[in-house]
Amino acid sequence: MTRVSGVLGALFGGLLLSACSSAGAPDGNTDEAAPFGPDAPGRYSVGGSFTFDNPTLTWTVVAVENDKVYWRSDRGDEQVTGHDPLLPAVEWKNPNQGGGRRTISDMKGALFPLKVGNRMTFTSAVESWTTTDGKANPAQTWRTNWSCNVASREKVDVPAGSFDTFKVNCGRYKPTELVFYYAPRIGHYVVTRIDDASGQGTVTRNLVSFRRMALGGQKLGEMPPPPPAVEETRVAPQAPPAPPPPPPAVKPPAPKVLDTPAPKPPVSTGSGPRVVLGLFSSQENATRGWGIYRKDNGDLLGSLQPQIVPAGRYYRVATERLESRAEAAELCRKLKARGMECFVSNK
Numbered sequence: 001m002t003r004v005s006g007v008l009g010a011l012f013g014g015l016l017l018s019a020c021s022s023a024g025a026p027d028g029n030t031d032e033a034a035p036f037g038p039d040a041p042g043r044y045s046v047g048g049s050f051t052f053d054n055p056t057l058t059w060t061v062v063a064v065e066n067d068k069v070y071w072r073s074d075r076g077d078e079q080v081t082g083h084d085p086l087l088p089a090v091e092w093k094n095p096n097q098g099g100g101r102r103t104i105s106d107m108k109g110a111l112f113p114l115k116v117g118n119r120m121t122f123t124s125a126v127e128s129w130t131t132t133d134g135k136a137n138p139a140q141t142w143r144t145n146w147s148c149n150v151a152s153r154e155k156v157d158v159p160a161g162s163f164d165t166f167k168v169n170c171g172r173y174k175p176t177e178l179v180f181y182y183a184p185r186i187g188h189y190v191v192t193r194i195d196d197a198s199g200q201g202t203v204t205r206n207l208v209s210f211r212r213m214a215l216g217g218q219k220l221g222e223m224p225p226p227p228p229a230v231e232e233t234r235v236a237p238q239a240p241p242a243p244p245p246p247p248p249a250v251k252p253p254a255p256k257v258l259d260t261p262a263p264k265p266p267v268s269t270g271s272g273p274r275v276v277l278g279l280f281s282s283q284e285n286a287t288r289g290w291g292i293y294r295k296d297n298g299d300l301l302g303s304l305q306p307q308i309v310p311a312g313r314y315y316r317v318a319t320e321r322l323e324s325r326a327e328a329a330e331l332c333r334k335l336k337a338r339g340m341e342c343f344v345s346n347k
Contacts, residue, residue, distance in 0.1 A: 038114040041084040042187030044069045048212055050188060052205040055341045056279040085188050086111055086168055086180060088124065100128035111150055114166045119149040144172045156181050156191055158206040159289040163190050186212045203339045209281045270323035273346045274307060275332050279314040286315040300334050
């Protein structure tokens, strides 16, 4: 389980959903008839999946039994949630690291129907255990009180598209330990921000792609074919006579160019290693993801050009080659300080 997954497990115990390749839904603005909205959370169906970055991780719905939704990640993790993505998981398991279960009680207030100012509180009782050599260690238990509120409405851009969202803050010890940007159009959040309680910084994860199944198995984003085009025959109007040509413009003398050196970019290019920034489910999403990385970190990435290449069933986004390994390692260190994931590669 990744460091980010561990943080989420310790906090909301399975708000890990960050998952899977897009199925005909390259952006969030797809099906106007989708059975989701701000009044209530939509129900998940088998086959639905979501992919988030930092690091890239896929969760897919493998079964639904009444109010229980069973998920499996592409790294072997499993969890059980309800249909409300703003509530934590009730069970989670990693084949190599352990698992846990949760009981939610004393729930007061409600976030749905979503409205700025709505507030919800609840008590979370958690039993968690780790495994060593395939054997479960003694379980640890704790009990915490959570508070969530709908803080604002905001439009956000992520690699999966542009979304109108409700910003929801949740916390135990402070109001913003977890921040969700929930998009009613797809019935799920598109950004999560996890504030490390140990003071190690904030991790931001953005939706890369998704497969949201409507009730009955319809895939959102698969729109009906457009109606056939209707050919129209029109008589083109007679063009007016061309105006006389304007008098020749007098070209001003060229200004004197001062010989000043160009500004040096934050990092220099060369024949050294690259900095790998992430994996995306399609080349289109990878290109969009680089644009967001570049927009948010222009002071670090400078004028570097991206390298976008296939990596298995994903597309890898990396910088062009830098001058030296030391320079690549320093760039990666600065990006990690902002909550991004990266590593240095010679490929």
